[in-house]
Structures are given as C-alpha cells and as structure tokens.
Amino acid sequence: MSSRPGRATLATIAEAAGVSIATVSKVVNGRDDVSPGTRAMVEDLLRQHYYTGRGGSRLATIEVVFAGPLAAYSNEVMEGVLQAAAEPGVAVMLSKGRGASSATAWALGVAKAGRSAVISVSNEMTVEDATALVRANVPLVVVDPLTPAGNDIISVGSTNYAGGITAAEHLLSLGHTRMAYIGGEAEAGCNQARWQGFRSTLESAGHPVPENLVLHETFRYSAGLTGGGILLDRPDPPTAVFAGSDEIAVGLLEAARRRGVRVPEDLSVVGFDDTQLAEFCSPPLTVVRQPLREMGRVAVRTALQLASGDSLDSHHVELATSLVVRASTAAPRR
C-alpha cells in the first residue's frame, strides 16, 4: 500500500494498475487504443479511487429526474430537495431523464458532468438505468418508487398501506358503507399498497368494495374525470370515493360538478398526497398526506451520504402518512 493522502491523480491509478500514466489517461479520455482487459482494470481502479480529474470535486451537484410532467406533486418534492440542498450549498439540477440516448451513454454523461448523485422521482427507473449509474459510480436514490424497488436500490417512500387504512377508517367513521376506489397504474407498487390497505380494512368492517367500484388507470386528472363519470353514472353510485392521488380526486370533483352531484353532501372524496391542489380546489380536499417535502429532504441527505462514501443504515426509508381533514368528506345522506 502506497501512501495516498489527497485526491487520486492519474499517477495514483497508474501505480495501482501497474501501467503508465499515459495509458490511464487514454482510458479516462475514452481513446480506443487500449486493450479491453487493461481498460476494464483501469476503470475499476478509477471508480475505487473516486477519480475526479484535476478540477477536484467541483461544486456538489445533485440531478433530480422527473419522468412525467412537472406538477403540484413534483413541486412539493422539489421544495424539500431545494431546502435540504441549500444549506450545504449543493446545486440542484432538474432533468427529464435520458430521453432517447442509451442508459450507458446517459449515465456516463451524468458522471462526466460531475453530478454527485441522481434522485429519481416517481419514475420507472429501469434496472438498466440503475445498473448504468452504478457502473458510472453515480449514487442513485429513488423517491416514491412506482415499482417495488429491488434490494440494492436505495429508496424513500411513505407508508402507503397504512395510508389506505387511514382513508378507510375515516370514511367508515363517517358512516359510509358503499365506497369506491379510483387508483393509479394497476402495476404500481404504491398504488397496490394504497388499495390493499383500503380494501382489507373495509372488508374487515363488513363493507367490502364491490368489484365494479374499483378502477385502476393512471394517477392523472383525466383518470379521475373519466373514472368519476363512470362511477357517478351508475344507477347505484358510491357515497364515497378514495382516490389514489390528488389529481385523480380533483378530476373526480369536476365529474361530480358536471352532474350536479354535490361534494361533500352527496359524495365524499378522499385524495392522496396533499399537494397544493388539495388546498386550492373547491371544496378543499380531505387527503391522506404523504410528506413529500420531507421525502425530498431525506432523499438529498441520503444521496449526499452515498456520494461521500458513507454507508447507510437502511436501503429503504418509509415516512409516515397522516390524515388531513378538509371539506370534501362528510356523513352520507340518508
């Protein structure tokens, strides 16, 4: 073991690899006159030594990736991210993901641009993307994962199952017995958890959700608008609906308005998330609150820990959901 006090230089790597500085330089610069074996070995060493180039580590920068459109939901997460990043002076970059480029090219670009870590929000990070980031030595933290994250993916979520229970208990306590669910993407893990928590609680209470009052589509407004229409146009509409997101709930509100169905007098609505939409709509929404800002903050702290090589206590953190009662729920009419 040679002494290595400061940052790794080309010389550090060259010594460790038993090759010349010139060869290491070629690998770093992606030249092609290096044998595959040598290249692989040198790349490994570069990663192990956290080689950063002469610029040193620059300003720490976190790249936040949103797959979908920016929305009320993303704003909450971003506020938390910005807050947690501001104090240590970490810069925050916003992007829409890798677009058309290959996972490898994208990950390499992210590394080359000097990003300290990537935070992916509510996003289908494919295993391919995640692997590419690992190979490029860029830590990844996933917020509110759609797919149940694999074991080696670090993620921050909330207690979706408990949230489903909370919604059910609230509606039961108001006296509802005929309730419906409009959820997001059927495959999404968080959607499944919300639904199962809701479903099992109502079942135990002796008021199971009829199969034809369960809709899974997307987490977007349009799903609430059309799904709400389907439910409300039935001869026997539900007296309460649990929506898998605030956007769905707000779409449902509009479906109700169009039909002259009053909320909460004729229909109770519970949303999920507690974004600004929930506060700003009329009537303001009763929701299961997901602490999105706090999730953003935790994601930043975790990402920074990973970036500085610290080990983590846990690969998945779940923050508690809670009930926020506003004006969209009431006892059913009799």
Added chain:
Amino acid sequence: MSSRPGRATLATIAEAAGVSIATVSKVVNGRDDVSPGTRAMVEDLLRQHYYTGRGGSRLATIEVVFAGPLAAYSNEVMEGVLQAAAEPGVAVMLSKGRGASSATAWALGVAKAGRSAVISVSNEMTVEDATALVRANVPLVVVDPLTPAGNDIISVGSTNYAGGITAAEHLLSLGHTRMAYIGGEAEAGCNQARWQGFRSTLESAGHPVPENLVLHETFRYSAGLTGGGILLDRPDPPTAVFAGSDEIAVGLLEAARRRGVRVPEDLSVVGFDDTQLAEFCSPPLTVVRQPLREMGRVAVRTALQLASGDSLDSHHVELATSLVVRASTAAPRR
C-alpha cells in the same frame, strides 16, 4: 493584435495585460497580493476574452431563479425552459436566489460554478443583483418582470395590457355591467398593465369599475380567498370578477363556494395565466392565457445567445396573450 485561435489561456491574458502569467493566475484565484489597479485591468481582460479556465466551457448550464414558492405558474415556465434546453444539451439548475449572501458574492459564485446564464422568473431582481451579474460577466434574462425592467435588463413578458382588454371585452360581450378586479401586488408593473387594460375598456364601454370593487394585494390564493369574501359579502356584489392570476381566481372560487354563490350562474370569474390550476379547478376557469412555456423557451434561447456573445434584436420581447373560454363565465342572472 496577436493571433488568438482557440480559447484564452492565462498566457493570452498576460500578454494582453502586459503582466506575467503568475500575476494573472493570482487574480483568477483571488489571491490578495495583487495591486487593485492591476487586478481591475486583468479582470477586465478576463471578461473580454471569456476566460473559462482549463476545463474549457464545460457543459453549458443555465441557472433558473424563482424567488417565491414553486407553484403551478413556475411549472409552466420550467417546462418551456427544460424543453428548450434539452435539444442543445444544456443543463438546467434550479435555485431560490442568493438568500442571505451579498449580491456580489452570489454573482461571483454563479460565475465560478460555470453557469452560462441566469434566468430570473417573476422575481424582484434588484439593480444590485443585476449589476453584480454584469460585473461577473454572467448574462441575465428576466421572465415576466414584476418591476418594469430597466433599459439594460433583458426581459421576456407578455401583453398584459392587451390581456386586460381581452378580459373586459369577454365579460362585456356576456352582458355584465357590474364588474370587479382582484389584482396582485399594486406596484407590480404586470399587475398595473392588466388592471389598466381592463379598467380603460370598461370605462369606454360606459361601465366603469366602482372604486370599491378594486382590490390589489398579492398574486396568491389567499388574496383571492379574502378579497373574494370582501366582494361577495357586499350588499351589492359584482356579477363578474377579473382576477390578476389563476391562484387569485381559484381562491375566489372557494370564497364563492363557502357562501353558496354558484359559478358561473351567480358569478363569472376570469383568471390570468392559464396554469394547470385553471384546468383542474371546478368549474374549469376561463382565463387570459399567458404563454408561459413559450416564454420559458424564449428566455433560454435568449440566454444562450447572450452567453455566446451574440447581440440581440431587442431587449424586451412580449408574447401575445389570448382568451381561453372554459366554464367559469356566463351571462349574468337577471
């Protein structure tokens, strides 16, 4: 004139300044063993030659500054920014401004971090901030300026005055004669323009806005909620309200709901902006649309032009507003 083919190096600057490379290096690194006169001269030359350091220009990066909370409004602008930045591969950083640090320190930090330009959205950029950026050689573009921008500040806005006229004409055409205005910050230039366009049109039509039906507070939801309450609690409430922003309009919607005032049957509401809030609220809002995405796109293109040293055709661009009719306006009851 010596030949200068590629990027400026310390040697380029040293030659131009007639000092040694060592002295230039000291200036670049902020050492204090340089006389003020020499320092000033060298700094000038560094700017003139677009000195970037050995890293070259890195990845072009634009820093977008929002002073207030992220909201439906900022999302529209950001979508445009991200779209325009994606194609040329420009990175987008998000920040909340300089916080507690001095304007100079902040601007220097922005320059040192290698930002190509700053886009400030709907923000009170003080003259001090703007000057500091100029001195640090970082181009600035202001989107939807609150204060009427000075002559040397580059800005992108929309036709606020025309928007006010549009709102007035729409309500007049529906048959309204008693109309109110709830605007944002009274001093804000964009607020003034919207109000004056509205006011003058109604005046010409013989239906001037009574002074006690004009409220100026902030562009936020709470201003619409309280302002709407004041208006609707009058013995002689207006039959229509023009709101200076979507948030105000949505707050007004809630004030109406709480009082059992139906929109649009009992009250017509026109918003301003056309954010997602306008689409998602119930009833969906009739609005004067501000092309926020396009404004974000233009801001990026302008910023990039400035960063590459191109000159601009115009220091201020105004994009056209338009009327989007949804469900919050109708003829007044008789």
Added chain:
DNA sequence: CTGAAAGCGCTTACAG
C-alpha cells in the same frame, strides 16, 4: 497495444 518523452496550462514559494 504500450509507454517514454515533450509539452501545455496552471500554481506557488520565493527573491527582489
């Protein structure tokens, strides 16, 4: 495919 050697851009301890 590899590396010795020349050279570039930059920094800094030190002499004046």
Added chain:
DNA sequence: CTGAAAGCGCTTACAG
C-alpha cells in the same frame, strides 16, 4: 506588489 523558475497533473505524437 511582481515575476522567474520549479513543479504538478494531464495529454498526445510517436517509437517500439
């Protein structure tokens, strides 16, 4: 306050 000189980290044309 200034700069000559030593030296660092890196790149690259070229010889093997």
